[in-house]
Amino acid sequence: MITVKNVSKNYRIYHSPADRLKEIVTRKKYHKDLKALSGISFTVSDGETLGIVGENGAGKSTLLKILQGVIIPDEGEVSVTGKVTGLLELGTGFNSELSGVENIYMNGTMLGMSREELDAKKDEIINFTELGDAIYDPIKTYSSGMLMRLGFSIAIHADPACFLVDEALSVGDAYFQQKCMRAIQAFKEKGGSIIFVSHDMNAVRTLCDRTLFIDHGNLIDYGNTKDVVDFYQNKIIKKIHCGKAELNIKKADTENLEERSGMNTGEVELVSFKFLNEDNEEISSIESEKNVKIDYIIKTKKDLEEPHFGIIIRNYLGQTIFQIETDSMGLKPNKLSAFHLAHISFLLNFPLFPGKYSFSIGISNKGNGIGTFEEYLLTIYDLGILNVVPNRASILYSGIFNMKPKVELCYFE
Ligand SMILES: Nc1ncnc2c1ncn2[C@@H]1O[C@H](COP(=O)(O)OP(=O)(O)OP(=O)(O)O)[C@@H](O)[C@H]1O
Numbered sequence: 166m167i168t169v170k171n172v173s174k175n176y177r178i179y180h181s182p183a184d185r186l187k188e189i190v191t192r193k194k195y196h197k198d199l200k201a202l203s204g205i206s207f208t209v210s211d212g213e214t215l216g217i218v219g220e221n222g223a224g225k226s227t228l229l230k231i232l233q234g235v236i237i238p239d240e241g242e243v244s245v246t247g248k249v250t251g252l253l254e255l256g257t258g259f260n261s262e263l264s265g266v267e268n269i270y271m272n273g274t275m276l277g278m279s280r281e282e283l284d285a286k287k288d289e290i291i292n293f294t295e296l297g298d299a300i301y302d303p304i305k306t307y308s309s310g311m312l313m314r315l316g317f318s319i320a321i322h323a324d325p326a327c328f329l330v331d332e333a334l335s336v337g338d339a340y341f342q343q344k345c346m347r348a349i350q351a352f353k354e355k356g357g358s359i360i361f362v363s364h365d366m367n368a369v370r371t372l373c374d375r376t377l378f379i380d381h382g383n384l385i386d387y388g389n390t391k392d393v394v395d396f397y398q399n400k401i402i403k404k405i406h407c408g409k410a411e412l413n414i415k416k417a418d419t420e421n422l423e424e425r426s427g428m429n430t431g432e433v434e435l436v437s438f439k440f441l442n443e444d445n446e447e448i449s450s451i452e453s454e455k456n457v458k459i460d461y462i463i464k465t466k467k468d469l470e471e472p473h474f475g476i477i478i479r480n481y482l483g484q485t486i487f488q489i490e491t492d493s494m495g496l497k498p499n500k501l502s503a504f505h506l507a508h509i510s511f512l513l514n515f516p517l518f519p520g521k522y523s524f525s526i527g528i529s530n531k532g533n534g535i536g537t538f539e540e541y542l543l544t545i546y547d548l549g550i551l552n553v554v555p556n557r558a559s560i561l562y563s564g565i566f567n568m569k570p571k572v573e574l575c576y577f578e
Pocket of ligand 1: 227
């Protein structure tokens with residue numbers, strides 16, 4: 166269990182090392198204060214995976230370093246039952262002149278492992294890295310991927326109660342990343358807690374039970390991952406939005422499940438939303454691999470020079486399975502005048518694995534040709550749920566969708 170109460174951290178920014186000296190000698194202030202974290206509180210229960218999201222410089226790494234005891238907060242309390250380990254900035258806690266093996270002992274000791282524990286686990290740690298004889302070379306000769314292998318292996322073998330996972334993992338090659346993810350999954354299954362910092366929102370949605378959104382060192386949102394991630398992504402879109410009318414973000418209301426989360430400027434209104442089959446009959450379920458029409462009508466309250474229309478399909482984990490809008494499809498819809506209705510119909514084939522899928526819609530104005538817009542007018546999340554049922558004529562497969570495989574077999578005598 167981790168409890169973080171009211172934690173704050175300030176950094177002193179000096180323009181040059183000389184300023185630091187001048188400050189000591191003259192006792193005048195030669196630095197600027199930067200509040201990297203302000204009054205952050207949260208808990209991580211045993212077995213829980215907590216996500217941390219936020220833009221560059223939000224304070225995520227500072228928070229991880231505090232949890233790992235590498236830096237001390239100026240205010241607040243952190244209480245941890247057991248050890249917190251993980252991959253911090255590559256090379257932290259290593260001595261570049263020492264070999265990989267020597268660093269296992271040095272870094273392992275820093276992570277609270279005894280000499281006996283290290284002797285017993287040394288071979289396991291080395292084997293996990295798959296570094297071969299390079300483990301006996303000084304680590305100054307290592308690539309960043311090799312350092313990451315060593316750092317990860319020591320951290321996961323140090324018997325932590327909580328493991329910190331951040332973007333440092335992405336330094337590893339695809340093979341080792343998969344190996345790390347399997348080790349993290351095994352750690353989670355044994356009841357370990359995880360704190361996961363990432364800019365990959367689909368990964369956060371898949372892995373995290375709860376999520377924390379920080380911005381400029383402040384805790385902006387904390388709770389159910391899906392709602393926090395939607396809110397975070399909407400905040401980013403709000404920054405990009407250049408329209409005259411303010412883009413209001415609406416958070417999911419846990420009390421009233423009928424209330425949809427999303428964003429709007431009030432300049433476009435949704436009139437209806439339906440799923441239709443190929444015979445234009447309204448449906449709420451469909452056999453996998455059949456065609457579906459996503460059909461909606463909107464009413465404008467202002468002229469839209471170049472309106473664009475989109476849909477988002479998400480699975481039960483909240484992962485985006487497919488997202489498309491007319492701008493990314495290379496379309497340039499005609500001008501749509503104020504106080505007019507528009508009927509939008511996306512025809513899609515549905516080769517998805519049976520299950521429930523949520524549909525969201527988005528309407529924007531003036532596309533940049535790459536799926537970003539000058540004005541974001543309306544987004545409504547989880548407007549409709551479509552139940553995809555098995556198609557008896559289909560092959561049996563596992564995964565997300567039917568890739569309709571063809572196989573060629575050739576036997577040699
Ligand atoms: N050692 C330091 N000295 C001075 N300022 C620092 C130091 N470390 C971080 N900062 C500042 O503190 C703020 C938070 O930085 P932090 O690295 O925690 O952000 P982050 O959310 O991890 O960003 P990113 O997503 O880019 O990794 C930033 O403004 C950064 O410049």
